[in-house]
Amino acid sequence: MSRIHHPSKVSSRITLLSALVGAIVVAGGTVWWSYTRDQKVVDKTHPDEFPVPSEKELRYQLSAEQYNVTRQNGTETAFHNAYWDNHKPGIYVDIITNEPLFSSLDKFDSGTGWPSFTKPIAPEHVLEKTDTSYNMVRTELRAKKSNSHLGHLFDDGPPPTKLRYSVNSAALRFLPAEKLKGEGFLEFIPMFRQPAPPTEGTN
Numbered sequence: 001m002s003r004i005h006h007p008s009k010v011s012s013r014i015t016l017l018s019a020l021v022g023a024i025v026v027a028g029g030t031v032w033w034s035y036t037r038d039q040k041v042v043d044k045t046h047p048d049e050f051p052v053p054s055e056k057e058l059r060y061q062l063s064a065e066q067y068n069v070t071r072q073n074g075t076e077t078a079f080h081n082a083y084w085d086n087h088k089p090g091i092y093v094d095i096i097t098n099e100p101l102f103s104s105l106d107k108f109d110s111g112t113g114w115p116s117f118t119k120p121i122a123p124e125h126v127l128e129k130t131d132t133s134y135n136m137v138r139t140e141l142r143a144k145k146s147n148s149h150l151g152h153l154f155d156d157g158p159p160p161t162k163l164r165y166s167v168n169s170a171a172l173r174f175l176p177a178e179k180l181k182g183e184g185f186l187e188f189i190p191m192f193r194q195p196a197p198p199t200e201g202t203n
Contacts, residue, residue, distance in 0.1 A: 050097045052146050066095055069170040070148035078113025081169035089177040089192050091121060096146040099125045110164055117165040118157055128153060141165060
């Protein structure tokens with residue numbers, strides 16, 4: 001009769017340890033892969049990677065209305081533009097450079113027919129200049145990197161700031177919240193996450 005050999009305790013421990021190390025390596029590799037994948041997305045689509053095209057290129061890349069608004073300080077028709085009535089969550093970026101400019105969280109219905117915001121998403125990306133055209137004195141809004149005309153700033157907005165950033169849709173591109181990761185705007189994703197419901201029994 002042949003004798004059955006049982007594995008020793010030492011070999012069992014070695015096998016268990018090897019399996020544990022293997023699991024850690026796999027988990028670590030998954031985390032690293034996910035991180036490097038996100039970094040590639042950011043590196044590929046981050047606004048810093050978008051240079052300002054020449055005027056000749058912009059005439060080709062932009063629609064006639066987009067070029068008129070951004071490069072010739074034009075104004076699109078009220079109530080007949082892409083985002084005046086857009087209520088979806090997301091951010092609005094520069095049509096030329098992809099710089100983040102405004103958030104849907106700061107958008108409100110001003111009744112004017114243009115997208116209106118209480119503040120920029122990143123104030124350092126929006127410049128204010130004195131505009132004396134049409135025999136008026138107004139505060140013009142321009143995108144810092146592209147030097148595009150965006151719109152104007154008024155003091156008839158909602159409290160507490162009472163500011164209204166009136167912006168032409170033609171100067172913007174809207175990115176829905178669910179597409180922010182794919183576009184490289186990882187830092188803005190937490191803004192649109194819904195808070196977890198309160199745990200039952202908590203005050």
